[in-house]
Amino acid sequence: MSDETEISALMAAAEAAIARNDGAVALNRLNAVLAKDPSHEAALHKLAELAYAVGRHDLSLQYMNRLVAAYPDHAGYCFQLGALLLGMGDHEAGENAIRRTLLLDPDHEAARITLGNRLKDQGLLEEAADQYKAVLRASPDLTGVQSNLASVLTAQGRHEEAARLYDDVIAKAPDLQMAQSNRLMNMNYRADCTVQEIADAHKAWGRAFPTPAAPDFDADPDRRLHVAYLSPDFRNHPVIWFFHALIRFHDRQKVRVTCLSNLGREDEKTDLVKGLADGWHRIDQLDDQALVDLIRKEKIDILVDLAGHTGNNRLTVMARKPAPLQMTWLGYPNSTGLPQIDYRIVDAVTDPPGAEAFHSERLIRLENGFLCFTPPDGAPDVAPLPMLENGYCTFASFNNLAKVTRQVVGLWSEILHKVPGSKLIIKARSLDDPGTRARYLKWFATEGIAPERLDLKGRLPGAWDHLNLYNQADIALDTFPYNGTTTTCEALYMGLPVLALAGDRHAARVSASLLTRLGYSNLISDTKQELVEKASALAADPVGLAQMRAGTRPRLLASPLCDGPAFAHSMEAAYRDAWQKHCWEATGELS
The missing domain is CATH 3.40.50.11380 (Rossmann fold)
Known part of the structure; x- marks a missing residue:
């Protein structure tokens, strides 16, 4: 019997064993094939699949690596390797394999979706959106991709665009409950x-x-x-x-x-x-x-x-x-x-x-x-008021960037115009993305705010670094109509007054509730103009700000906001x- 005939018989026996769920026999026959032909395509692929099915992802990876080495221009195998690596937590190697898949086959839909998801998880929102849009140009009815794109747009504060996508998804697939929830969640930002x-x-x-x-x-x-x-x-x-x-x-x-x-x-x-x-x-x-x-x-x-x-x-x-x-x-x-x-x-x-x-x-x-609120352990001490050394007022917001809408940028720009020389720190995970940073810089530029007055920061190494960044700011600005909650408490814990605009719904009144518990109702405004005036007045009173900074953490800790038993x-x-x-x-x- 020739090697080719024997390999065919062994593969047939392996297929029959797989069909009757006899993994041991299948492995035996497939390994016998590899003994005769170490780069046999079908045997390597079957072994990779069998190993994965029984949870031996490490062994599956070995076979996939051999398969891709033997067939380097096969986009499908390259994609499967990338997906396996991502699933095993080797994100860099997995992303590289996915990107190579797209070089081999630019129309590989699953690879482009996977890359979009990977970029989204990294916070690289602009490039993730580009990947999703490319998929949707070819397959406009993929509701899962539409939902992912809507999620990216939400993270960029682009809620009206996201809402249109959610509406389309629900029209196509009304039983998708998470799309229904996402659409309702979206309305809270708008x-x-x-x-x-x-x-x-x-x-x-x-x-x-x-x-x-x-x-x-x-x-x-x-x-x-x-x-x-x-x-x-x-x-x-x-x-x-x-x-x-x-x-x-x-x-x-x-x-x-x-x-x-x-x-x-x-x-x-x-x-x-x-x-x-x-x-x-x-x-x-x-x-x-x-x-x-x-x-x-x-x-x-x-x-x-x-x-x-x-x-x-x-x-x-x-x-x-x-x-x-x-x-x-x-x-x-x-x-x-x-x-x-x-x-x-x-x-x-x-x-x-x-x-x-x-x-x-x-x-x-x-x-x-x-x-x-339970304050974090090991937080940095409250530093002296930065304005005293800087000679200008620094405002800050560390809210989820989805809450920093175009309207919020407009109001904060009014404050920066009202307080000459002032600067604004915005910290959010999404600002790790160059495209998102550029979008926000453009929004502020449209309002007449130069980039040198803005300090846009992404993720920091740890919780201590995140909290310590508040020590570079004098006054915290809240978002609307979706207020901060954790960020409001963090800012207060780090000694910053938080200026809040109270609105007509729960989401727009949470910071008002928090400030009321501290006896800081004077920091709550009912109109945008009132908030601008309060920001200007606070920034013009460094002595008062310094006193508030020194007393706010003790005041918070003694308030109902931190009284766990009660x-x-x-x-x-x-x-x-x-x-x-x-x-x-x-x-x-x-x-």
């Missing part, structure tokens, strides 16, 4: 959307879900409660800075605390939450029904959503009403629109009387604010009150 329009859109989304049967429960109004928090953000994420105090100071005599983590990648903050929870379930691999079954099996009394319409939410589970009482808090600056969620936890500043009209949930207003008590009281009403309604004792 000053051109009225409060009523935003509320109507959320409620319309929520009405699409059928009304589920109410779950059975033990209607004892005074027993210990089992409270579960549902979130994709039990990690180094802004949610943790406001969740930490609650889970730490919960009275375990009154509540049992379970965390439902819709998170694939864990970190040290995940470990922190795990250590404080009474129960922990990783749920990212559970479908909706499996998660509903788990919640009911655990006999959760109150299920608290911490994500709203942000990424990786599980609102479609909340829509099935797996728990007797459901609430939303913290992670999303608006109503969810779901009538199956009974309450939203807010305060009287973020949601004044009358805000009920814009919600599907009933509102619980906590007397001392709906947030409690905040936990207020949340537990709210839970108990809502639970008792629910029990009395269920038993007919409350008519």
Whole structure:
């Protein structure tokens, strides 16, 4: 029998073994092929696939490397190698292989999408957008690519463009729930959307879900409660800075605390939450029904959503009403629109009387604010006022760049014009991208602001460096209509006054709530012109600024914003009150 005939027989035997899931025989036959022909294309490819299928990614990589070495001009193999390397965490080598794929085949759609995703993850937004746009020119109906492009545009503060893409995606695929959530999230950034329009859109989304049967429960109004928090953000994420105090100071005599983590990648903050929870379930691999079954099996009394319409939410589970009482808090600056969620936890500043009209949930207003901030450990000391040495005022914003819209740039430019010689530091991850930096410089230039008055910074090495950058600024400027939350607290902790414009919706009133808790209502403005005048007056008073800088951190630490035990008590009281009403309604004792 010739080698060629024997190789054909061995390959046929390997294929038959694969068909009957006999991996051992398949490996034996394929390796026998390689013994006769070390660069046999089909054998190398099958071995790479088999190794990957059983989790031996390292072995799969060996075979893929041999395959690409033997067939260097095969775009498909080059792409598979790149995808494997990216999946194994070797991002640089993986990206190089993907880029080589596109050199070999510029029309390789999967490679261009993968490169776009890689660039997006790196924060290289302009180039990522170019890759997605190239794909869409050839395949305009790829809704996943449209959604990714919309996400990039959102990160660049280009919300109207993103909204048009989301609308198109939903028109093509109305059942894509994450696209629906992204569209609703997008509306929170946009000053051109009225409060009523935003509320109507959320409620319309929520009405699409059928009304589920109410779950059975033990209607004892005074027993210990089992409270579960549902979130994709039990990690180094802004949610943790406001969740930490609650889970730490919960009275375990009154509540049992379970965390439902819709998170694939864990970190040290995940470990922190795990250590404080009474129960922990990783749920990212559970479908909706499996998660509903788990919640009911655990006999959760109150299920608290911490994500709203942000990424990786599980609102479609909340829509099935797996728990007797459901609430939303913290992670999303608006109503969810779901009538199956009974309450939203807010305060009287973020949601004044009358805000009920814009919600599907009933509102619980906590007397001392709906947030409690845990300052970071090991933060740098507050430095002296930079203005005293510089001779000019430095403004700053470290907000997510998605909040720094064209309208925000316009108002900040007015402030820079009003305060001669002043400068502005903007720090955001997205500013690592040269194209995004150029776009913002152009926006400011259109407003008459020269680039030398701007210091645009991307990521810094660590949390200490991030906080220490506040020591180069005198006054923090908040964004609108979507305020900062973590950044407002960070700036205050580092001694900076935060100038906030209070708007007509929750997202535009969070900083007003935070400042009110500190007794800093004088930093809140109701109009843009008032904010410009306040910025000018503060910048003209270095003595007053220096005094405020020295006293703001102690003031924050002594305020309700950092009183974890009192905040936990207020949340537990709210839970108990809502639970008792629910029990009395269920038993007919409350008519």
